[in-house]
Amino acid sequence: MDLLRFSTAGSVDDGKSTLIGRLLFDSKGIFEDQLAAIEQTSRRRGYSQVDLALLTDGLRAEREQGITIDVAYRYFATPKRKFIIADTPGHVQYTRNMVTGASTADLAIVLVDARKGVLEQSRRHAFIASLLGIPHLVVAVNKMDLVGYDEAVYDAIQQEFADWASRLDVHDIAFIPISALHGDNVVQRSLAMPWYQGPSLLYHLEHVYIGSDRNLIDVRFPVQWIVRPQTEAHHDYRGYAGQVAAGVFKKGDEVVVLPSGHRTRIKRLETMDGEVETAMPPLSVTMLLEDELDISRGDMICRPHNQPAVTQDFEAMVCWMADAPLRAGSRYSLKHTTRSVKAVVDDLRYRMDVNTLHRDEGAAELGLNEIGRVRIRTSTPLLLDKYELSRTTGGFILIDETTLDTVG
Incomplete structure (x- = not known):
């Protein structure tokens, strides 16, 4: 059901x-x-x-x-x-x-x-x-x-x-x-x-x-956790746990790990109910690979010929949720899938009037509950898709570094 x-x-x-x-x-x-x-x-x-x-x-x-x-x-x-x-x-x-x-x-x-x-x-x-x-x-x-x-x-x-x-x-x-x-x-x-x-x-x-x-074409798996049991029975076990964001993964598929670019194949897919042959959104799985690679939380596993954009500069629509306004030059923590990075708002492109859909390109700030388009630069590259392709890999939240409140 x-x-x-x-x-x-x-x-x-x-x-x-x-x-x-x-x-x-x-x-x-x-x-x-x-x-x-x-x-x-x-x-x-x-x-x-x-x-x-x-x-x-x-x-x-x-x-x-x-x-x-x-x-x-x-x-x-x-x-x-x-x-x-x-x-x-x-x-x-x-x-x-x-x-x-x-x-x-x-x-x-x-x-x-x-x-x-x-x-x-x-x-x-x-x-x-x-x-x-x-x-x-x-x-x-x-x-x-x-x-x-x-x-x-x-x-x-x-x-x-x-x-x-x-x-x-x-x-x-x-x-x-x-x-x-x-x-x-x-x-x-x-x-x-x-x-x-x-x-x-x-x-x-x-x-x-x-x-x-559901997007079953653009294959995306953000790594959330590295599974290394500290037991004799599972001494060589190394799994990568997370939730499938998009696409379909199958046992034996060739995959690439980003941002390193290393290629390998899927050895096994496991859930809490046991091994499965395929995994698609929003299933949470542990992925075992044929090669031992250096993979960390925030890395993404996808197909070699279908990869997200790797960039530190991008534009996005933001709904502002804080009492203090968003202005160009403001710095925040940015959480995208399982990766957290530092970010600065380079520019406020426009503020949107949601009733008339008019774009105010002269706006200097976004106030509480306002929506606008901003240009953001991050400290390290992110693995991004267009939001219409994937709400998971195309969306993010902004966090106030002092209060740890979600602000956008």
């Missing part, structure tokens, strides 16, 4: 947490004691029905304000597929939390309030989903019950969003009219909207095809 990771995003009070609560509730993904607890809380607050948003709003500050602040993860499964949900904040000041929650997602659900239409934050979240390379986007037009399940309202929102999203790098967008509060088109098709002929949200999540999203 395969796994789908998806995130939810949208403007404040669009009903993200209620939608996730409805998915969990209607798919029998919550325990009886959890249901009893939220029923009790709902009664205590004087609500006429169970507030399903309480299932995901975990922080006390969230429950008191009725908003999502941190990223809340929830897990459930149906007979078709397993799911990990990241419920991300809608407030603009928590954009960094949204980026964190959505960075590993296969699919993003952007909620739009049917009464309000497409707002600034809806566009922001769709742009961030595009920037993060999330291949599938679902626009869930929520609160259809509050507009009388009017098809014209849904059609207008669909047209406006589609026109704007045509400027983004998103190839698969689905639109679904729902009412998270009443369950319309969430798990079951709605009788209140006979004009909608598409699937329910859960059916779409169960059947969206993600097999082609």
Whole structure:
């Protein structure tokens, strides 16, 4: 059974947490004691029905304000597929939390309030989903019950969003009219909207095809750990442990180790369950090679005729997550796959307005939650791919050297 990771995003009070609560509730993904607890809380607050948003709003500050602040993860499964949900904040000041929650997602659900239409934050979240390379986007037009399940309202929102999203790098967008509060088109098709002929949200999540999203061509294995057991029985054992970032590795394949350039062949592939013949993302394996080579953490094993770029200078899009702004000349630690290096921001090329997609090339800094393109120089070369080829080998984080906070 395969796994789908998806995130939810949208403007404040669009009903993200209620939608996730409805998915969990209607798919029998919550325990009886959890249901009893939220029923009790709902009664205590004087609500006429169970507030399903309480299932995901975990922080006390969230429950008191009725908003999502941190990223809340929830897990459930149906007979078709397993799911990990990241419920991300809608407030603009928590954009960094949204980026964190959505960075590993296969699919993003952007909620739009049917009464309000497409707002600034809806566009922001769709742009961030595009920037993060999330291949599938679902626009869930929520609160259809509050507009009388009017098809014209849904059609207008669909047209406006589609026109704007045509400027983004998103190839698969689905639109679904729902009412998270009443369950319309969430798990079951709605009788209140006979004009909608598409699937329910859960059916779409169960059947969206993600097999082609993985890059199985560009073979990449960042070495995380050198395995050398200190026992007599395994005296000559030398394995290289890590997670396959892209491509397919097979026993007997010719490989090259970067940055040294030494070539060898794969002798064996092992997991915690024993030896395997092939390994592909996101499998964690220990790789044994035919030759004894000097390999360290941060090195990368790939194919001789398909290698990443080896460079110390590159440009990248950055979402800034710190109170102190990013400026040209700032120095940070940079973590890319399993390698950590020193880095300096040479230049801020432009700051992006995520609502208009305008590039401000005169910007002197990136503030908290802002997104822009920067030029970076590192102390030692990195092994980089374009982000659209591999989110693992094309992405990185910036770390403040003093506080050790992740800042970008």
